[in-house]
Amino acid sequence: MTEFLKTLLNIRSLRAAARELTLEQLEEGLAKLTSVVEERRESEAEERAAAAEHERKLKEYVNMLAADGIDINELAELAEPSKKSAAGRSKRPAKYAYTDENGEYKTWTGQGRKPAVIQKALDNGANIDEFLIK
Structure with missing residues (x-):
């Protein structure tokens, strides 16, 4: 006051x-x-x-x-205006493929953190290009 x-x-x-x-x-x-x-x-x-x-x-x-x-x-x-679907970005296509510890086939777009399996392989001397989807 x-x-x-x-x-x-x-x-x-x-x-x-x-x-x-x-x-x-x-x-x-x-x-x-x-x-x-x-x-x-x-x-x-x-x-x-x-x-x-x-x-x-x-x-x-x-x-x-x-x-x-x-x-x-x-x-x-x-x-009420009809609800519009999220007009956001389209999903990025997968760029890399790998098999996780459980034997499941997984893909990664190359965005964000590297999956643990890929990071472990890179730490052991592997090349990221080995995981590229052709």
């Missing part, structure tokens, strides 16, 4: 600050603060009225749909 708000919202601090002002300055401040409060009241009243009007229109449309025999859920399904 700012120092201004602490002073404005605490009666003791406000009285202490008011001692340094003349009566004319206090009345001018009161008039301006009253004006700001009235503006805020009006704007919040307008917002409440707009929300009430919106609510009234929604109820009116629900009643119109019910009168025509249209279910709201059907309308909602129609209004």
Whole structure:
């Protein structure tokens, strides 16, 4: 909270600050603060009225749909855009093939970490080209 708000919202601090002002300055401040409060009241009243009007229109449309025999859920399904499939990247084709410890045939695209079997073979002097899919 700012120092201004602490002073404005605490009666003791406000009285202490008011001692340094003349009566004319206090009345001018009161008039301006009253004006700001009235503006805020009006704007919040307008917002409440707009929300009430919106609510009234929604109820009116629900009643119109019910009168025509249209279910709201059907309308909602129609209004929702259809889910698009992920238009992401296409899967990379495999570039390398190997047999893992369990004897299963596996492939690797060459992206990311090297599979442990390939890394072990490379550490033992094998060439990566030995695993290329031809």
